[in-house]
Amino acid sequence: xxxxxxxxxxxxxxxxxxxxxxxxxxxxxxxxxxxxxxxxxxxxxxxxxxxxxxxxxxxxxxxxxxxxxxxxxxxxxxxxxxxxxxxxxxxxxxxxxxxxxxxxxxxxxxxxxxxxxxxxxxxxxxxxxxxxxxxxxxxxxxxxxxxxxxxxxxxxxxxxxxxxxxxxxxxxxxxxxxxxxxxxxxxxxxxxxxxxxxxxxxxxxxxxxxxxxxxxxxxxxxxxxxxxxxxxxxxxxxxxxxxxxxxxxxxx
Numbered sequence: 001x002x003x004x005x006x007x008x009x010x011x012x013x014x015x016x017x018x019x020x021x022x023x024x025x026x027x028x029x030x031x032x033x034x035x036x037x038x039x040x041x042x043x044x045x046x047x048x049x050x051x052x053x054x055x056x057x058x059x060x061x062x063x064x065x066x067x068x069x070x071x072x073x074x075x076x077x078x079x080x081x082x083x084x085x086x087x088x089x090x091x092x093x094x095x096x097x098x099x100x101x102x103x104x105x106x107x108x109x110x111x112x113x114x115x116x117x118x119x120x121x122x123x124x125x126x127x128x129x130x131x132x133x134x135x136x137x138x139x140x141x142x143x144x145x146x147x148x149x150x151x152x153x154x155x156x157x158x159x160x161x162x163x164x165x166x167x168x169x170x171x172x173x174x175x176x177x178x179x180x181x182x183x184x185x186x187x188x189x190x191x192x193x194x195x196x197x198x199x200x201x202x203x204x205x206x207x208x209x210x211x212x213x214x215x216x217x218x219x220x221x222x223x224x225x226x227x228x229x230x231x232x233x234x235x236x237x238x239x240x241x242x243x244x245x246x247x248x249x250x251x252x
Contacts, residue, residue: 001043006050008032012050015049095112122151130148144171147174
């Protein structure tokens with residue numbers, strides 16, 4: 001057994017896949033260095049150094065075989081942070097090379113392809129909910145700030161949605177679980193990686209003086225428009241699961 005360790009990036013994973021073929025490894029497994037725990041003391045460890053040229057060659061081959069849409073599906077699997085994501089992606093790439101003229105991602109008779117399909121649906125669902133349930137709060141520097149804590153690493157998937165929708169104001173979206181975010185300053189829309197996690201105890205102290213008034217007004221609106229006799233909590237939870245309530249001002 002050969003274990004390949006990479007830096008946790010998508011390019012690093014593609015580099016790992018390239019080296020699986022380059023060195024003709026047969027019995028192989030791939031792990032990011034952050035998630036690796038050596039159980040098999042007899043496994044040969046191969047540390048992968050991310051190389052853009054190798055990653056690009058794999059990317060181009062995938063684009064030729066499964067198209068951009070297929071690559072996007074594999075990216076969703078990568079962002080899902082599933083414990084088996086590396087093995088699933090490696091399996092899909094191997095199948096795409098063995099059957100270059102077939103759309104292997106629609107071969108649901110294969111267990112790995114079926115798992116990829118299920119993961120993509122879950123990630124898509126989370127991405128959609130993040131675009132619906134994000135709540136921005138105005139800060140003292142006039143930047144609109146939103147904090148999220150999604151099950152999957154969907155920030156790269158919602159970046160374009162918010163950039164296209166909110167082009168006339170500065171905003172930030174911060175992932176509490178993964179400690180990074182997106183910053184839009186009216187010109188660029190880039191990821192940022194703070195050295196320290198957000199201090200929630202001091203967070204509200206940074207609100208703009210108008211923010212608390214808007215929140216109270218929003219909460220009052222939902223209270224006044226609520227019809228108690230028509231309340232259907234079961235249906236409501238189906239559309240807005242409880243774990244998203246912490247984002248919603250009207251639920252506080």
